[in-house]
Amino acid sequence: MPKPDVDPTVTLDLRVDRSSPVPLYFQLAQQLEAAIEHGSLTPGSLLGNEIELAARLGLSRPTVRQAIQSLVDKGLLVRRRGVGTQVVHSQVKRPLELSSLYDDLESAGQRPATNVLVNTVVPASAEVAAALGVAEETEVHRIERLRLAHGEPMAYLTNHLPSGLLDLDTAQLEATGLYRLMRTAGITLHSARQSIGARGATAAEAERLDEPEGAPLLTMQRTTYDDTGRAVEFGDHIYRPTRYSFEFQLLVRP
Amino acid sequence: MPKPDVDPTVTLDLRVDRSSPVPLYFQLAQQLEAAIEHGSLTPGSLLGNEIELAARLGLSRPTVRQAIQSLVDKGLLVRRRGVGTQVVHSQVKRPLELSSLYDDLESAGQRPATNVLVNTVVPASAEVAAALGVAEETEVHRIERLRLAHGEPMAYLTNHLPSGLLDLDTAQLEATGLYRLMRTAGITLHSARQSIGARGATAAEAERLDEPEGAPLLTMQRTTYDDTGRAVEFGDHIYRPTRYSFEFQLLVRP
DNA sequence: TCAATCCGTATGTCCGGACAATCGAACTAC
DNA sequence: GTAGTTCGATTGTCCGGACATACGGATTGA
Numbered sequence: 001m002p003k004p005d006v007d008p009t010v011t012l013d014l015r016v017d018r019s020s021p022v023p024l025y026f027q028l029a030q031q032l033e034a035a036i037e038h039g040s041l042t043p044g045s046l047l048g049n050e051i052e053l054a055a056r057l058g059l060s061r062p063t064v065r066q067a068i069q070s071l072v073d074k075g076l077l078v079r080r081r082g083v084g085t086q087v088v089h090s091q092v093k094r095p096l097e098l099s100s101l102y103d104d105l106e107s108a109g110q111r112p113a114t115n116v117l118v119n120t121v122v123p124a125s126a127e128v129a130a131a132l133g134v135a136e137e138t139e140v141h142r143i144e145r146l147r148l149a150h151g152e153p154m155a156y157l158t159n160h161l162p163s164g165l166l167d168l169d170t171a172q173l174e175a176t177g178l179y180r181l182m183r184t185a186g187i188t189l190h191s192a193r194q195s196i197g198a199r200g201a202t203a204a205e206a207e208r209l210d211e212p213e214g215a216p217l218l219t220m221q222r223t224t225y226d227d228t229g230r231a232v233e234f235g236d237h238i239y240r241p242t243r244y245s246f247e248f249q250l251l252v253r254p
Numbered sequence: 255m256p257k258p259d260v261d262p263t264v265t266l267d268l269r270v271d272r273s274s275p276v277p278l279y280f281q282l283a284q285q286l287e288a289a290i291e292h293g294s295l296t297p298g299s300l301l302g303n304e305i306e307l308a309a310r311l312g313l314s315r316p317t318v319r320q321a322i323q324s325l326v327d328k329g330l331l332v333r334r335r336g337v338g339t340q341v342v343h344s345q346v347k348r349p350l351e352l353s354s355l356y357d358d359l360e361s362a363g364q365r366p367a368t369n370v371l372v373n374t375v376v377p378a379s380a381e382v383a384a385a386l387g388v389a390e391e392t393e394v395h396r397i398e399r400l401r402l403a404h405g406e407p408m409a410y411l412t413n414h415l416p417s418g419l420l421d422l423d424t425a426q427l428e429a430t431g432l433y434r435l436m437r438t439a440g441i442t443l444h445s446a447r448q449s450i451g452a453r454g455a456t457a458a459e460a461e462r463l464d465e466p467e468g469a470p471l472l473t474m475q476r477t478t479y480d481d482t483g484r485a486v487e488f489g490d491h492i493y494r495p496t497r498y499s500f501e502f503q504l505l506v507r508p
Numbered sequence: 509t510c511a512a513t514c515c516g517t518a519t520g521t522c523c524g525g526a527c528a529a530t531c532g533a534a535c536t537a538c
Numbered sequence: 539g540t541a542g543t544t545c546g547a548t549t550g551t552c553c554g555g556a557c558a559t560a561c562g563g564a565t566t567g568a
């Protein structure tokens with residue numbers, strides 16, 4: 001009795017366009033990712049060896065390897081020496097990104113709304129100054145926003161930004177998210193340090209979020225840096241835990 | 255008046271050992287990382303161009319690029335075409351890892367202690383079965399642990415594992431963390447899906463954690479997968495938010 | 509029957525070179 | 539003086555090849 005092919009090697013219809021300005025390895029990576037997403041490449045299936053794949057596409061092996069490596073870094077593929085490259089079994093959708101609440105809600109199909117309650121310039125407190133890396137009492141922007149989904153308050157967002165970085169228009173802040181505004185202004189976000197905790201609501205917080213005093217709240221503090229290392233934003237957010245939780249996927253770095 | 259050198263190009267004493275089994279690019283990456291950590295490479299300083307660096311080390315450019323790229327992926331370096339590679343200004347320590355509470359506490363200098371309260375085999379509930387990808391009522395391991403730091407309860411950890419994966423010895427569970435046990439058993443952790451939220455403590459939870467009933471708790475649910483895509487662990491944890499919060503650093507993937 | 513060994517296969521590492529794209533500064537023209 | 543242009547420097551992409559290393563199955567031996 002022949003052994004069943006549990007992990008068949010899949011042959012795909014792959015093509016690259018050499019006249020395109022898009023790098024070849026990137027074109028290949030996109031097609032492979034699409035094939036995985038689409039289901040043409042099923043979990044566990046082998047990808048065929050790199051040499052033959054390169055020959056079939058008319059590419060060199062380093063180029064093919066670069067494409068595969070980018071998907072390995074994303075957690076979609078697993079390489080095994082002497083075995084081959086196969087699609088990861090688990091349902092890895094997307095690794096953790098530096099996400100904004102606005103984008104999260106929008107992609108979840110909720111229509112987020114924002115009320116800008118404060119949009120002003122204040123002298124930096126000690127905590128804000130330390131987070132942003134400026135001197136105490138330096139003037140910084142302060143915005144406070146109430147984020148709603150389906151008309152219900154979901155989070156209260158307090159943010160501080162160095163002045164001069166961005167002109168914060170209240171109308172724009174109500175129409176989109178802060179991160180999107182920063183990116184539009186040409187700021188390249190690079191990394192962020194964040195802390196997630198919980199505590200009971202103060203009277204003022206309870207009022208704003210329509211919760212009883214002392215109700216459990218989910219809290220998040222985040223300092224975001226651009227690629228030059230400047231702190232570009234310090235946020236202090238509180239969330240209603242019945243309406244929101246942090247969900248994300250992690251990859252293990254070997 | 256001459257313009258001050260704000261971003262000097264640094265020349266380091268780098269060497270590679272070709273007789274070592276450690277890959278050359280990895281040796282170089284380690285030395286560069288050590289130089290950054292140690293302060294020899296200060297934030298903002300340029301790394302010198304790749305060609306010349308390769309020549310100085312007697313390596314090829316692809317090898318040097320591979321070393322640099324690994325540090326770029328870690329968020330320690332930034333490359334700019336036409337400019338060079340420079341050390342990131344901000345204090346990027348380490349990106350987010352799939353960390354275990356035990357390791358976190360240990361590296362923070364706290365001496366964690368664990369009381370194993372339950373270590374048994376039970377039929378899987380609907381929730382556990384869905385998370386682990388097994389049929390309902392399948393036998394699974396269930397462990398409940400109270401984690402203490404400095405003698406104070408810090409978290410209550412409930413975990414379920416597929417049976418047959420690991421023999422869970424209570425003594426070992428009290429001496430080290432679950433992830434370390436799994437790694438020792440040859441399981442390669444690959445990814446995890448987790449959800450962080452908050453809620454009030456039930457009477458039983460409050461008792462276990464020495465908190466008043468209804469006190470805010472930080473909650474985390476996590477399903478961990480190995481590199482074959484199997485779910486290897488499902489955890490449901492509650493933390494005392496006055497004692498613990500999740501702190502981590504994110505990188506933006508462009 | 510079972511264990512140790514061999515071997516094919518696939519990825520891992522490394523080389524040296526070539527050209528393209530982009531950034532920043534120096535230079536030129538108005 | 540200012541704006542546009544040129545040009546050097548540096549990384550980005552891609553090639554073709556070579557050898558090392560590890561995994562898994564087949565073969566061989568006890």
